[in-house]
Amino acid sequence: VRWPFSYALIALLILTLLTCVGLDFPLAAIVFMAVGWILFLVRVVPQAQVGWTGVATALVCLVAFTVGLHAFLAWLVGK
């Protein structure tokens, strides 16, 4: 038996027993840490608003930075 698997099995057993006696917050905390990001996105994304001027600024900056960096590095390596 691999040790990590054994530890995980023991931890799961302890969590199950804790849940059985009414202490379900450790298991809930683990579950929410694992899949809570989906619930977070479901809750937050509908409330978010896209700032299109900011998006446009970011795109312009990204393109300018990429072109500038490419030109600089091309000059640096002598191509």
Add this chain to the structure above:
Amino acid sequence: MPSITLTDLARMRFEALSFFGVCFLGCAWIIQRVWNGIRTDFPKLPRLSYGRALGVIALWGLLFLLVLTMISGARELMTPGAWHKEGYTFKVNEPPPPVPDDPGEAVRREALERLRVALWDYAKHHNGHLPPDGQVAEIPADLWRIPDPSGLRYVYEGGQVIEQGASPVAYEPGLFGPGRMTLLTSGEVRRMMVDEIRDATSKGGPR
């Protein structure tokens, strides 16, 4: 059986932490792919494992935290009057004492308007004559009080007739400064200075 579970707030905190964790892992994956992609052009670069990419992201995050803390600290320190020196260190100035609960001009005007409505209603049933004093039963006692915790009453010039001239009928006592909200026999409610009220009142001016 008792059940100890997460509160809604704790659940939301865990959701936010989970989202942060996913972003962290995602950024590390992107950095790893970019780094190993650059290796095709620069073979001398070592291969970056996912664990090391996580380390890079953590260090980068700490660096940003340090820089942002320095920036925000510098902004705090450079705010004029925000800090005062105490011994060898600086401390944040205490916030100014809270302003006393002063009703706004709109509230004062509204309170006097309510009194006007009651007085005018009284006058319509008494041939245009306003009450002789502020103790008549037809007008609720609350309407005679200014909108202030002190419970002071309006100064009332009784026995006048409505819509004859524009002399003060009721005005605020000297609690809100020299400018007092005043009800005139014309029905108008306006802010008047003490001297104006004194001139317009035949009974000796404001009290």
